[in-house]
Amino acid sequence: MSYFLQKEPPRREQRLNACIASGGTLSDMTNRKMRCCVPDGERTFTQNNICLLLPALGMMNSIPNSVVLMHGAVGCGSSSHGGNVGVRAGNNHRWGVIKDGTWLSTALNESDVICGGEEKLEAAIREIDEHYKPMIIFVVAGCVPGIIGDDVDGVAQRIQSEVSANILPVHCEGFKTKIWATAYDAVYHAIGRVMLQDTSENLALEKPKKATVNLMNVSSMGRVDEVELERLLHALGLEVNIFPVFSKPEKMYAMTHANLSISTCPTHDDYLLKHLQEKYGIPFVLKHMPIGIGNTSEWLRNVAAFFHLEDQVEKIIAEEEAELETALQEFKAFFKGKKVFVSAGEFRALATAILLAELGFEVVAVRSFHHDEFADSEYEKLSKITATDFPLNIANCQPFEEANLIRRVKPDLFLGHMNGNSTAAKLGIATNVIYNVGLQFVGYQGAYQLARRLYRQLTNPGFNQNISKWAQLPYSEDWYQQDPFAHIKQSEGEV
Amino acid sequence: MKHFIERPRFTCALGGAIATVTALPRAVHILHAPPGCAGNTAWTQMGGCGLQVGGYCGGISIPGTNVQEREVVFGGSDRLQEQIQNTLKVMDADLYVVLTSCVTEIIGDDVDSVIAPFQNDETKIISAETGGFKGNSYLGYEIVLESILRNYVTRGETTVKGRVNLWGIAPSFDVFWRGNLEGLRQLLSRLGLEVNTFFTVDDHLDGIRQASSAQINIVVSDVFGWQAAKISQEVHGIPYVVSPLPIGPSASDLFLRRVGEALGLSAELIEEVITTENQRYYKLLEPLTDCYNDMDLQRYAAVVGDSNYATAITAFLENDFGWLPQVIVITDTLMEEQQERIVNRLSSLKSGRIPKIIFKGDSTDIAKSIKEHWEGSQTQYGKYVNALSPAFVVGSSLDRPLAQELGAAHLSISFPVSNRAVIDRGYTGYQGGLRLIEDLISAIIVNR
Numbered sequence: 012m013s014y015f016l017q018k019e020p021p022r023r024e025q026r027l028n029a030c031i032a033s034g035g036t037l038s039d040m041t042n043r044k045m046r047c048c049v050p051d052g053e054r055t056f057t058q059n060n061i062c063l064l065l066p067a068l069g070m071m072n073s074i075p076n077s078v079v080l081m082h083g084a085v086g087c088g089s090s091s092h093g094g095n096v097g098v099r100a101g102n103n104h105r106w107g108v109i110k111d112g113t114w115l116s117t118a119l120n121e122s123d124v125i126c127g128g129e130e131k132l133e134a135a136i137r138e139i140d141e142h143y144k145p146m147i148i149f150v151v152a153g154c155v156p157g158i159i160g161d162d163v164d165g166v167a168q169r170i171q172s173e174v175s176a177n178i179l180p181v182h183c184e185g186f187k188t189k190i191w192a193t194a195y196d197a198v199y200h201a202i203g204r205v206m207l208q209d210t211s212e213n214l215a216l217e218k219p220k221k222a223t224v225n226l227m228n229v230s231s232m233g234r235v236d237e238v239e240l241e242r243l244l245h246a247l248g249l250e251v252n253i254f255p256v257f258s259k260p261e262k263m264y265a266m267t268h269a270n271l272s273i274s275t276c277p278t279h280d281d282y283l284l285k286h287l288q289e290k291y292g293i294p295f296v297l298k299h300m301p302i303g304i305g306n307t308s309e310w311l312r313n314v315a316a317f318f319h320l321e322d323q324v325e326k327i328i329a330e331e332e333a334e335l336e337t338a339l340q341e342f343k344a345f346f347k348g349k350k351v352f353v354s355a356g357e358f359r360a361l362a363t364a365i366l367l368a369e370l371g372f373e374v375v376a377v378r379s380f381h382h383d384e385f386a387d388s389e390y391e392k393l394s395k396i397t398a399t400d401f402p403l404n405i406a407n408c409q410p411f412e413e414a415n416l417i418r419r420v421k422p423d424l425f426l427g428h429m430n431g432n433s434t435a436a437k438l439g440i441a442t443n444v445i446y447n448v449g450l451q452f453v454g455y456q457g458a459y460q461l462a463r464r465l466y467r468q469l470t471n472p473g474f475n476q477n478i479s480k481w482a483q484l485p486y487s488e489d490w491y492q493q494d495p496f497a498h499i500k501q502s503e504g505e506v
Numbered sequence: 507m508k509h510f511i512e513r514p515r516f517t518c519a520l521g522g523a524i525a526t527v528t529a530l531p532r533a534v535h536i537l538h539a540p541p542g543c544a545g546n547t548a549w550t551q552m553g554g555c556g557l558q559v560g561g562y563c564g565g566i567s568i569p570g571t572n573v574q575e576r577e578v579v580f581g582g583s584d585r586l587q588e589q590i591q592n593t594l595k596v597m598d599a600d601l602y603v604v605l606t607s608c609v610t611e612i613i614g615d616d617v618d619s620v621i622a623p624f625q626n627d628e629t630k631i632i633s634a635e636t637g638g639f640k641g642n643s644y645l646g647y648e649i650v651l652e653s654i655l656r657n658y659v660t661r662g663e664t665t666v667k668g669r670v671n672l673w674g675i676a677p678s679f680d681v682f683w684r685g686n687l688e689g690l691r692q693l694l695s696r697l698g699l700e701v702n703t704f705f706t707v708d709d710h711l712d713g714i715r716q717a718s719s720a721q722i723n724i725v726v727s728d729v730f731g732w733q734a735a736k737i738s739q740e741v742h743g744i745p746y747v748v749s750p751l752p753i754g755p756s757a758s759d760l761f762l763r764r765v766g767e768a769l770g771l772s773a774e775l776i777e778e779v780i781t782t783e784n785q786r787y788y789k790l791l792e793p794l795t796d797c798y799n800d801m802d803l804q805r806y807a808a809v810v811g812d813s814n815y816a817t818a819i820t821a822f823l824e825n826d827f828g829w830l831p832q833v834i835v836i837t838d839t840l841m842e843e844q845q846e847r848i849v850n851r852l853s854s855l856k857s858g859r860i861p862k863i864i865f866k867g868d869s870t871d872i873a874k875s876i877k878e879h880w881e882g883s884q885t886q887y888g889k890y891v892n893a894l895s896p897a898f899v900v901g902s903s904l905d906r907p908l909a910q911e912l913g914a915a916h917l918s919i920s921f922p923v924s925n926r927a928v929i930d931r932g933y934t935g936y937q938g939g940l941r942l943i944e945d946l947i948s949a950i951i952v953n954r
Contacts, residue, residue, distance in 0.1 A: 056592035059570030062542025065549060080510065084608050084638030086518025090546045092922045093553030111904065113870075115510045119639050124612060135509040143870075154540055154609050155639060158578060186540035186574055186609050407541070408566045411596055430548050430565055485534055485563035487598040498592060 015286050018164045019182040020200040023190040029383040031189050033405035034412070034496025037377065040403050041390045048382050048405060049500065053189075056498040060408040062185030063194035064153065065090050069230035070198045071181070072098050072112035073256040076146040080139060082132050082163060083153025085118040097230070097448050101257055104234035115139060119155050128161050133170055140174040146260040148176045149201065157184035177260070179205050189407060190381050192278050192356070195229050199283035202255060206263040207290075213264035222318060223250040225272040225293070227280045230256045231359070233448030239456045240275070240301060243311055246327050247320050267291040271317050273310075275453070276300050277385035278358045298388070300358050303366030304332060305392075307454050335455045339370065342462045346371040349469065352422040354378035354413060354431060355445040357405075361389035363426060363445055363452075368396045370462055375420040378404040378413060380428075404496070410434040414484050415495035424469060439479030441472035512868035513904060515812065515837045515921055516679055518638030520607050521547045522646025525678035527603045528564040529705035530654075530714070534599035535563070537570030538586050538617060539607030543638075544568040554903075554921050556681045556928025569593045573609055582615045590624055590631070600711050601658065603650065604633035611637035632657040642839060644730050644812075647676035651704075651734035654714065655741060663719035663742075668769075669700045671720045671744075673734050674727030674751070677705050680814065681923040685932020685941075686751070690726065693758060693935040696779045697771060718742040722768050726751050726761075726934075728847045729813045729840060750851055751818040754939025755787050756825040787936045791943070803947060804828060806894040808876050808912070810835040810901030811920030813844065817851045818933075819900050819919065819942070825856045826939055827946075832894055833862045833879045835872050837902075837920065840865065873908040880912060898946065915950045 014020055023029040030048030033040075040047050064087060071079045072094050081088040091114040098112040117135050119128050132150070139148055152163040167178040179201040183194065207213075226240060241251050254266050266272070272287055272295040274280035284295035296317065299310040308328045315324030351372040353364045357379035364374045374397050379386070382405045402420065406412055414434050417425070425435035425442045432442040443464050444450070451460040516522070520539065524547045527535045537543055548565035551558060559565055571589045573582045586604070593602065604617055617633045624631050634653040636646050651673065672690055677683045687703040694701045702713050702720065723738050723746040725731040735746035747768040752761035759780050766776035797803070807829050809820045816836045823829040836848055845865055853860050862879050866872050876899075884893040897914035899905050903924040909916035918925055919933070933942045 055588055056596050057570060057572045057589065058566060059537045059539060059544035059568050059572060060541055060566045061545030061549070062540060064542060065545060084518045085511065085514050085516070085642055086521045086543075086546065086550075086638045088546075089514065089517035089521060090549030090553070091513070092924065093549035093551075096553055096924060111513075111869075111907070113512065115512050116514055117509060118511050118514065120641070121639055124608075124639050131509045138508055139510060154607075155612070158609060158612050185542035186578055189541060189572065189574065191541075410567050430545070430552065430559065433560070433565070434567070483562070483598075485567060485597055485599065487596060490596045498596075 013286065013289060014282070015200060015203050020193070020196040020282065022188040023193045023196070023383065024188060027383040029190045029192070029381050031381045031405060031407045032499045033382065034499050035403055036400045037390065037394055037397070037403045038400045041394045044384070044387050044390075053500055054409070054498040055500060056411070058409055058411060061191055062183070063188060063191040063197060064088060064151065064183040064185060065194070066191055066230070067151070067181060067183050067194035067198050068094050068114070069097065070195070070256055071149045071151070072114060073101055073230060074147060075257065075259050077149060077260060078139060078143050078145045078147075079112070079114040079149045079151060080135060081114065081116040081151050081153060082128065082161065083116065083119055083151070083155050085116050087153040088114055088116060088151070100449055101234065105257055113143065124155060124159055127159060128156060129166050132161065132163065133166050136166070136170060136178060137174060140176045145176050147179055147206075149179050149181050151181045151183050154184050154186050157187065177205050191407070192381065195279045196282040198255070199286075202263060203283060203286050206260060207267060212261070216262070216264055216268070218268050219250055221250045222248065223252055223269045224314065225266045225269040225287075226251050226253050227272065227274050227284070228253055228256050229279045230448065231276060231279070231446060232453055233450070235451045236453035236457060239451070239454035243327070243454060244314070247315055247318065247323060249314075249318070267293065269293055271296065271314070273314055276358050278356055278383070281385065297385070300362040301453050302359065302362040302457065304335060304369050304455065304458055306362050306365060307458070308332065331455045335459060338459055339462055342466050343371045345466060345469070348373055349423040350375045350421065351424045351426065352376045352417060352420060352435070353445070354425070354427045356380045356428065357382060357386045358389060359445060361386055361393055365389070365393055365396055366458055366461065367426070368393070369458075370465075372424070374401060375422050376402045376404070376416055378406055380407050381405060402495070411486055411490065412495045414438065414486055415491055415493070418491055419495070424465065434484060436475040437479055437482045437484055439472075439476045441468045441475060443468055512870055514642070515867060515902060515904070516642040516644060517547065517550050518642060519640045519646035519649060520605060520636045520638045521550060522643025522676060522679060523605050523634060523636040523650045524564075524568065524646070525551070525643065526647045526650040526676065526705070527605065528561040529677035529683075530601065531710050532562065532599055533601040533603060533711070534593070534597045535568050536590060536593050536602055536604045537568055537607065538582060538604055538610040538615065539570055539573065540609050541570070541572040543607055544570060551678055553924050554681070555678045556923045556926050558678070558928060563597070563599070569597060578609065578613055581613060582610055583620050586615065586617065586620050590621065594624070594629060600630065602629070602631040603653070604631065605636045606633070607636070608638045611635060630658065643679045644676050644838060647679070647730065648733045651731070652737050655717070655734060655737050658715060659717045659742070660715055661718060661742065663716055665721055666700070666719045667721060668698055669702065669720045670694065671702045671704070671717050671723045671738070672726065673723065673731030674725045674814070676730055679921050681921055681928055682919070682932050685930045686934045686938070687932070688930060689932040689934035689938045690752070692937070693762070694765065696783070697762065697766060697775065718744065720744055722747055724749070724765060727814050728817065728851060729838070729844050750821070751814045752935065753818045753933045753942060754822040754826040755784050755936050756856065757818065757821055758783065758936050783936045787940065790940055794943070802896075803950060805830070805896050805898040805915070807831045807898045807900060808833045808835070808908075808914070810837060810872055810899065810905050812836070812838045813840060813848055815920045817848055820852060820861065821855060822939060822942060823900075824859070827943065829898070831861045832883065833864065833876050835864045835866055835876065837867045837872070839867065869904045872905070873911070876908060877911065898950070900946070917945055917949045
């Protein structure tokens with residue numbers, strides 16, 4: 012049975028055997044692949060991080076003419092104050108209008124916990140429908156309704172016919188999964204179930220006249236990155252339909268008209284792309300991430316191959332690579348041999364590490380937020396280009412392991428996810444943020460812009476160096492003497 | 507009554523507690539929570555707290571049990587026990603604070619019995635019940651203070667004359683908390699007092715542990731810190747005195763007199779300090795006189811903020827700065843008696859004018875009410891319009907669209923403050939009034 016017929020999508024631990032706890036080396040991972048991780052494995056000491064709600068909000072808050080109603084305690088979703096920075100910029104970059112997102116909360120209190128929150132939720136949905144008149148109300152279930160047993164889907168179903176907005180229940184109970192990439196499935200699930208129905212309005216949507224592709228962006232790329240990929244796809248003569256961030260609700264169904272769906276990160280998109288193929292017969296490309304020189308070219312080749320544009324794409328790639336190579340010359344001698352440590356979502360970390368190797372850096376350690384089968388090919392690529400072995404850590408952040416590793420491998424440069432650079436920074440390492448949608452990362456232009464940033468940061472890492480002389484990380488001296496992976500539980504019988 | 511809050515201008519009790527523990531010197535939290543609560547707080551700080559995220563141990567460095575369905579079904583005490591044991595090995599702290607969450611409170615884990623075996627002379631570990639459904643971030647601040655006062659501060663300390671504790675300013679959710687606390691410490695030190703502010707970089711755990719030696723507790727809020735003061739009175743027998751957040755000379759004069767009176771200090775000393783401080787303030791302000799007058803920098807104002815800021819800024823604008831506050835919106839959730847206190851406070855401005863007072867937390871409604879008031883307050887005779895203009899909106903960064911619609915200048919002070927970088931800037935005391943003037947005027951002349 013299609014997952015989309017169920018109320019909520021499965022956890023990625025279950026659907027993909029994804030895992031979050033492994034410590035070893037690149038060669039372990041390349042050779043043993045999924046066997047490296049114990050399914051659902053854990054640590055005896057952990058640090059708290061984000062849950063799936065945060066990336067889910069990144070997608071939902073971007074949708075025009077929608078509101079996000081958190082069904083939970085008043086704090087769930089307050090990260091939107093941070094996410095709103097991206098919503099404002101995203102609206103501005105796309106339409107020249109600075110506009111805040113609209114997020115709301117049922118603010119469940121003690122008496123709701125005891126008596127149940129369904130009535131409150133129902134009343135809130137009605138009020139919001141009338142007050143804001145949105146096209147979509149995302150109704151997000153947090154931990155509290157998940158435990159007290161509020162049936163969010165039941166409420167949505169019961170009152171849908173009485174409200175104008177489309178109600179999209181989204182399951183973001185943080186205690187149900189450790190893999191926050193489940194967020195993408197959760198939002199895609201809701202959009203797929205409600206917004207991609209064959210309604211008369213949807214069926215009346217005009218079909219594209221030219222070959223069109225769905226370009227998937229779950230909010231890990233800013234508009235600058237979209238522009239770069241559009242440039243490359245347009246060069247192949249393809250029309251581009253970007254989905255789902257900042258996509259207008261009334262146009263969402265248009266993605267069922269595309270000739271092909273293209274993922275920009277296999278970690279993000281498999282759930283929806285498989286659904287689009289099963290239900291609407293739209294084939295997809297779920298391979299490579301257009302970050303880095305070789306990977307961008309491979310990504311483009313795959314798309315071109317589908318449309319039988321092999322000759323055309325080789326010409327584009329040759330020109331692009333030659334021009335970029337010339338432009339990068341002024342940085343490469345400076346980068347040569349400098350040690351770099353990368354930490355981010357799995358696919359992004361690996362693609363970025365490969366790019367850094369292309370730029371002449373020596374990759375000395377990589378950390379990925381989780382591990383699943385999609386990234387196997389990337390470990391092979393990384394192994395091939397670096398031709399050395401180094402520590403490889405699967406960790407949903409866990410900066411204590413990172414601090415320990417950094418002290419051992421002593422990198423010159425660290426690239427971490429947003430909110431994940433301060434450990435390296437306080438150790439005096441130059442850093443650059445991976446995943447800040449205001450900055451350019453993707454495609455050939457992204458490779459160049461990253462190189463420019465790294466050149467700048469390595470030229471004067473004074474801010475971090477000065478901080479490191481006076482700031483202390485919160486770890487005991489004893490911890491630094493331990494094996495960085497000492498707290499990862501080992502499975503019985505594994506070698 | 508509505509059944510939702512739009513873009514709440516605070517986070518939950520746990521978020522407030524996380525920020526409060528982060529602000530304690532050499533303290534580390536242990537969250538008994540699902541994954542996500544610390545990261546949610548970090549992103550909230552990133553977006554709303556003047557670019558200040560975490561501290562010694564904050565953000566995603568905070569240890570936690572990351573409870574999952576297994577713990578929900580079977581209980582999370584074993585996991586907590588394991589986590590505490592290893593936290594003591596990995597983390598370097600002098601105080602550990604276990605904070606509970608919605609999930610672990612609903613499943614009913616008995617945290618105190620888990621932490622009891624770990625407590626000894628070497629290891630200081632306390633806990634606080636901070637489930638997010640209990641209330642907002644200000645409550646989280648209050649609950650952590652309560653736990654410190656009950657479980658960490660020693661009992662039976664001898665009272666030290668001139669020593670005071672200062673509460674009512676919640677770390678992070680008063681975005682200018684560091685500067686505000688420091689400003690008040692500086693001010694009170696002019697009276698010869700030793701001020702324990704708990705959360706600044708100059709505070710230390712030894713001082714906090716001896717908080718029971720204070721002569722009085724000072725609460726600079728009509729709402730926050732009251733619970734702590736009551737508990738300290740109950741547990742340590744220390745009386746307390748309440749004042750609104752003192753911003754600028756008029757409020758600082760009153761504040762010094764009130765504290766002086768409570769401590770039985772000589773009125774002469776107090777008045778001498780007040781005179782010196784006013785002289786200094788106005789000497790510094792004097793060179794602005796030409797431009798203030800020539801550039802016509804007086805404004806009608808709408809003030810939007812939590813109960814601390816809304817009242818304190820209004821009083822400053824009206825009493826000290828000669829502006830005309832028209833509408834005041836108080837954005838935090840208050841009980842009836844708290845609302846009454848705020849109304850009384852705002853009804854006793856020097857001029858006798860009473861601005862329109864609104865209790866609302868939803869940005870869309872706030873903007874609507876203020877616009878209605880603005881439109882309802884203007885008279886028009888043919889082409890002659892007596893509008894509330896020129897105008898200024900002092901609020902949060904969420905009030906920028908309103909300011910734009912009113913054609914008003916804008917300054918973010920109350921949470922969320924997404925468009926300013928804040929380190930140790932503060933608005934309290936005489937000095938703070940000058941800082942506020944700098945910021946208000948700078949916002950008006952930004953394109954000059």
